[in-house]
Amino acid sequence: MKRKFTGILIGAIIATLSLAACANNSNDKASPSPSQTSDAPASPTGSTGGKYDPPITLTTVNxxxxTVKYADGDTVDNNPWTREYEDRYGIKIKSLWSVDATQWEQKxxxxxATGDIPDFFQATPVQFKQLAEADLLHDLSAAYDSAPERVKSLLNEGGSAALDSAKIGGKLLAIPFTGTPKEGAQMIWIRTDWLKKVNLSEPKTMDDLLKISEAFTTQDPDGNNKNDTFGLAxxxxxxxxxxxxxxxxxxxxxxIKGQDGKLAYSSIQPEMKTALGILQEMFKNKQIDPEFGSKDFSKVIESIVSGKIGMFFNSPFSGLxxxxQNIDQDPNAEWKAFPIVSNDAEPAKNxxxxxxxxxxxxxxxxxxxEALFSMLDMWTEIFYENKDPEINSKFVNDGNTEIWQMNKIAAYRAFKNTDQRIKVIKALDSGDTSDLTGDDMGVYDKIQKFEAGDRSLWGWNAIxxxxGSMGVTDQYRQLNAYLSDEFITSPLTLMSERSADMNKIQLETFTKIIFNAAPIDEFDKFVTEWKKRGGDAVTEEVNEWYANR
Amino acid sequence: MKRSTLSNWPLHLLLLPAVILLLVYCYGPMFGIVIAFQKFIPAKGFLGSDWIGFDNFRYILSLSDMREIMWNTVYISVMKIIAGVVVPLTVSLLLNEIRHRLFKRGVQTLIYLPHFLSWVILGGILVDILSPSTGIVNAFLGLFGINPVYFLGENSWFPYVLVISDIWKEFGFSTIIYLAALTGINPSLYEAAVMDGASRIKQIWHITLPGIRTIVVLLMTLSLGNVLNAGFEQVFNLYSPQVYDSGDIIDTYVYRMGLISAQYGPATAIGLFKSVISLVLISTTYYLAYKFAKYRIF
Incomplete structure (x- = not known):
């Protein structure tokens, strides 16, 4: 009898537990229902710049x-930025969830996949295309036409390609989150203390660069009497x-656009063969780490930080x-950025x-x-144009937290940092800081501290x-030393089908050629094979898109 | 039978949470198999995407590297399966002979430890210790006048590095299972054998090994289902384009295709294909295990 009772008890407990679990689950599912919240408060005052009354609520995911730390009582939906959205425009933000960047794409x-998307959010290019194909996106053309000028110029600063890429079938289906690809163009970072040691001057041509690489390898620039340095990362x-x-x-x-006006894949052009041939020579002469094949970028950085490599191509932001890290470790280390060099009379383009x-x-x-454009307008005003230190510490940076990252929608100016350097240098020369925004002031202070001897701020000065490296970027901009990728939409059908296969042989062949495990003529075989494995068909597909853009 | 089921109902109720979890997390997602037969577009979902029959499978078989990838996968995983039985079995037999308890426990714990490290971490460590210029392994080989070997960069070495490092990481775990099985052998059998004058080796051969035969067969049967799993995490963290020839396996290829190029259909098709093969293999070995070792799990 007693045993039976225990049995019943256990059974009951388990039943309750599993029921409770079910109930919890269903609650979780029910609570974030974005459609309800967005539909309810429809606002009569629609025009941009005005205030919605009653306030509207937009759902998003975050x-x-x-680096963002919320002040006491503040949350992802209640912080300086969201309060300002509400005060100014009557826009309330409701975040359904938030995850960090590493999980973002998966989530x-x-x-x-569940089809349950919020009113607005940041999608990847592939997701954008999928959503557009599934007809889940709102046509923003009309809203864009009435958007504030400030926002329009922000979105067009890097050229019209960004907006064009957000148009499908003539409709604007998204606001491009413009970034800084031109500003991020690579430059040559060289250890200038080594350069002095081997008695060479800064590189003007590819030949100069190859000489530097050789000297960095053979002339023991780190002075430890061991042949353990490499020329190029x-x-x-x-x-x-x-x-x-x-x-x-x-x-x-x-x-890239070929002679015939058609698009062609850049990695199979003969120029690539020349470059790979030179890299193979450098590898044979031990100017490249023989283990590069198993070193990803973070491993290569280890070698740079520990003072084994004296030259590498990377973005202007590498200073920080x-x-x-190398500067912190080695009191003698000194790096400087130089524009990329060409192997012939024609200047190089990034x-x-x-x-x-x-x-x-x-x-x-x-x-x-249209509420999104209003929010973007506020972003531009506060982040790029404000000069009031009070607003700066309230919305941008209070000295502890990068408050600006609490924004719900942003876009970056294409040459923000380049222009910032020009302004900061001007202020450093004249001592007149009245033209600087809060963000500029931060940089200004850091450079002054560096000049007073604080080497932990070396990176700011290097940029x-x-x-600084932004000077090189400025030079690129003035010369318009850019070659743009002409393919500005998300991957096409055949392209995504074939890319795994085609990328594989490309990476494999390039690695083997540099590694000197295959002769340079292997490149020609690769080109044939690439075309056979779908390259020709993909090229056709790309050109079809290009013609009907 | 029926009566005992009825009277034991609290016990069956105890099973319920596990069964529910299984249904939710293992059987529910199986519905996703339909992706293999669709031109799957996530935003349209399972029901909205277009059906394309066996096109995904045809596409996979048309890939020029499929043979190489299949071969790599089977080659690496068969070596892993064999070594994965032999090594822990030997180690557990050796440990079983040790009288000193503290030493035995110590060894057991130490060899078990790497099991808890993730391949992401081990990948970084292995790149360092196997490095031809700065790695400790090559420094050691250098003492005997052997030229540095680029273990992670040469196709002739790479599969063996995979097998050895995998065994090193996991053999402690299987060893513990075998040791547990060994304690189940009746000590009186050994006493009788000693009476009959059997040596240590004879005791192992005639008592220990037959005693744990069923466990060995069981673990073999289970691992054969994994013959097409050559260990994604490990390969992914150690390989590079240089060793695609010998190290690119089904899972890494699917990763590049399915997650990087967003080809969900073909990626699922390969997954389904793998599962079907595994099912056939498990069924076969299960039958064989019953026939030859008179062993059945169910």
């Missing part, structure tokens, strides 16, 4: 940043070779990361990808799409100082 993919995905390739007028992984980080998409049927 990418959290590790949003999952969300799209190479990682196994070739991300640190873009600028090097560009010096040979070879471009990696983009689509990774070079600052390959520039389409300048979008992602796309701000709006769910079909959302009542107030924004008089000899």
């Amino acid at each position: 990418q959290s940043h590790p 949003t993919n999952l969300m799209i 190479v990682d196994n995905a070739f991300s640190t070779l873009t600028g090097f390739f560009n010096g040979f007028h070879a471009y990696n992984n983009i689509w 990361y990774p070079l600052q 390959q520039a990808a389409l300048g979008t980080i992602g796309y701000w998409v709006v769910k079909k049927g959302t009542k107030n799409p 924004f100082g008089k000899d």
Whole structure:
């Protein structure tokens, strides 16, 4: 009898537990129902710049940043930015969830798969295309036409390609999250203390650069009497070779316009063969780490930080990361950025990808799409134009937290940092800081501290100082030394089907050629094979898109 | 039978949460198999995407590297399966002979430890210790006048590095299972054998091994289902384009195709294909295990 009772008890407990679990689950599912919240408060006052009364609520999903710390009582939906959205425009934000950047794509993919998308959110290019194909996106053309001028010029600063890429079938289906691809174009970072040691001057041509690489390898620039330094950094995905390739007028992984006006894949052009041949020679002469094949970018950085490599191609921002780490470790280390060099009389051009980080998409049927442009207007005003230190510490940076990252929609100016350096240098020369925004002031202070001897701020000076890398970027901009990727839409059908197969032989062949495991003529075989495995068909597909753009 | 089921109902109720979890997380998602027969567009979902029959499978078989990838997968995983039985079995037999308890426990714990490290971490460590210029392994080989070997960059070495490092990481775990099985052998059998004058080796051969035969067969049967799993995490963290020839396996290829190029249809098709093969293999070995070792799980 007693035993039976125990049995019943256990059974009852388990039943309750599992029921409770079910109930919880269903609650979780029920609570975030974006459609209800967005439909309810439809606002009569629609015009941009005005205030919605009663306030509208927009749902979104949020990418959290590790550097953002909310003040006491503040949350992802209640912070300086959201309060300002509400005060100014009567827009309330409701975040359905937030995850950090590493999980972002997976989580949003999952969300799209369930079809339950919020009023607006940041989509990747592939997601944007999928959503457009599934007819889930709102046409923003009308809202864009009435958008504030400030926002329009922000979105067009890097050229019209960004907006064009957000148009499908003539409709604007997203606001491009413009980034800084041209500003991020690669340059040559060289250890100038080594350069002095081996008695060479800064590189003007590809020949100069190859000589520097050789000297860095053979002349023991670190002075430890061991032959343990390399001339040029190479990682196994070739991300640190873009600028090097560009010096040979070879471009990696983009689509360029050929003589006949048609688009062609850049990595199979003869210029690429020349560049790979030179890299093979450098590898044979031990100027490249023999283990580059198993070193990704972060491993290569380890070598740079520990003072084994004296030259690498990377973005202008390398001053802060990774070079600052090398500076911290080695009191004698000194790096400087130089423009990329050409192997002939024709100046080198930097390959520039389409300048979008992602796309701000709006769910079909959302009542107030123009609200996004208002929010973007506020972003531009506060982040780029404000000079009031009080507003700065309230919305941008209070000295502890990057408050600006609490914004719900943003887009970056294409040459923000380049212009910032010019302003900061001017202020440093004249001592007149009245023209500086809060963000500029931060840079200004850091450079002054560096000049007073604080080497932990070396990176800021290396980027924004008089000899800073942004000066190189400015030079690129003035010469318009860019070659843009002509393929500015998300991957096409055949392209995504074939890309795994085609990328594989490309990476494999390039690695083997540099590694001297295959003769340079293997490149010709690769080109044939690439075309056979779908390259020809993909080229046709791309040109068809190009013609009907 | 029926009466005992009825009277034991609280026990069956105890099973319920596990069964529910299984249904929700293992059987529910199986519905996703339909992706293999669709031109799947996530935003349209399972029901909205177009059906394309066996096109995804045809596409996979048309890929020029499929043979190489299949071969790599089977080659690496068969070596792993064989070594994965032999090594822990040997180690557990050796440990079983050790009288010193503290030493035995110590060894057991130490060899078990790597099991808890993730391949992401081990990948970084292995790149360092196997490095031809700065790695400790090559420094050691250098003492004997052997030229540095680029273990992670040469196709002739790479599969073996995979097998050895995998065994090193996991053999402690299987060893513990075998040791547990060994304790189940009746000590009186050994006493009788000693009486009959059997040596240590004879005791192992005639008592220990037959005693754990069923466990060995069971683990073999289970691992054969994994013959097309050559270990994604491990390969992914160690390989590079240089060793695609010998190291690119089905899972890494699917990863590049399915997740990087967003080809959900073909990726699911490969997954389904793998599962079907595994099912056939498990069924066969299960039958064989019953026939030859008179062992059945169910």
